[in-house]
Amino acid sequence: MATSTPTKRAAPSSTSQRPAKKGHWSQGLLESMNDPNLIVESDERLVIIKDKYPKARYHFLVIPKINVPNLKALKREQSELLRYMQDQCHLLASKYPHVEFRYGYHAIPSMSQLHLHMISQDFDSPCLKTKRHWNSFNTKYFLDSEDVIRCLEERGMVVTMTPIAGEKLLDQPLKCHKCIYSPQNMPKLKQHLYKHINN
DNA sequence: GTTCTAGAAC
DNA sequence: GTTCTAGAAC
Numbered sequence: 001m002a003t004s005t006p007t008k009r010a011a012p013s014s015t016s017q018r019p020a021k022k023g024h025w026s027q028g029l030l031e032s033m034n035d036p037n038l039i040v041e042s043d044e045r046l047v048i049i050k051d052k053y054p055k056a057r058y059h060f061l062v063i064p065k066i067n068v069p070n071l072k073a074l075k076r077e078q079s080e081l082l083r084y085m086q087d088q089c090h091l092l093a094s095k096y097p098h099v100e101f102r103y104g105y106h107a108i109p110s111m112s113q114l115h116l117h118m119i120s121q122d123f124d125s126p127c128l129k130t131k132r133h134w135n136s137f138n139t140k141y142f143l144d145s146e147d148v149i150r151c152l153e154e155r156g157m158v159v160t161m162t163p164i165a166g167e168k169l170l171d172q173p174l175k176c177h178k179c180i181y182s183p184q185n186m187p188k189l190k191q192h193l194y195k196h197i198n199n
Numbered sequence: 200g201t202t203c204t205a206g207a208a209c
Numbered sequence: 210g211t212t213c214t215a216g217a218a219c
């Protein structure tokens with residue numbers, strides 16, 4: 001009897017280094033923007049959608065309709081657009097008077113097309129699973145919308161960080177966002193988070 | 200971005 | 210033995 005072939009995982013070929021095509025997972029937001037099941041608000045300038053894998057009880061993405069691939073692509077004159085996006089967030093947040101939100105951008109996002117995260121600070125969600133998830137919203141990897149806008153206004157461009165610096169932040173030890181607790185792993189953090197939630 | 204799962208950590 | 214994390218995915 002022939003032995004079964006061991007499952008080997010080959011090194012990435014050069015094909016995977018090419019820019020992402022339509023249909024690639026990194027282009028997923030462009031599809032979600034047009035998904036009626038996800039759209040919460042929409043006007044001539046932006047769409048607000050529910051994050052497909054929410055990392056908290058309330059997690060929305062604000063996406064401009066004009067093509068803006070990322071923070072680096074922003075020009076000074078587009079600070080007004082970012083302000084508009086933030087204003088629409090605050091308007092939406094007023095519908096949830098007892099919910100604490102933060103508004104910001106991931107420094108090195110995985111998905112193409114600029115998107116502003118609006119996320120409630122309970123972080124109570126089954127989709128929140130990994131240290132990367134946690135650190136992407138709870139370290140300096142999460143750039144406050146207000147700071148991004150100010151940077152664009154004052155310096156004419158958004159200054160973020162190198163991918164290596166980003167990875168370093170995502171790999172930081174876990175720490176609760178409300179107290180000094182530094183859990184050893186994600187299940188312990190998730191359990192601890194309930195102590196800060198007053199339903 | 201998620202899924203899957205090998206092997207580390209417990 | 211079970212829980213948990215980390216890296217490949219063609």
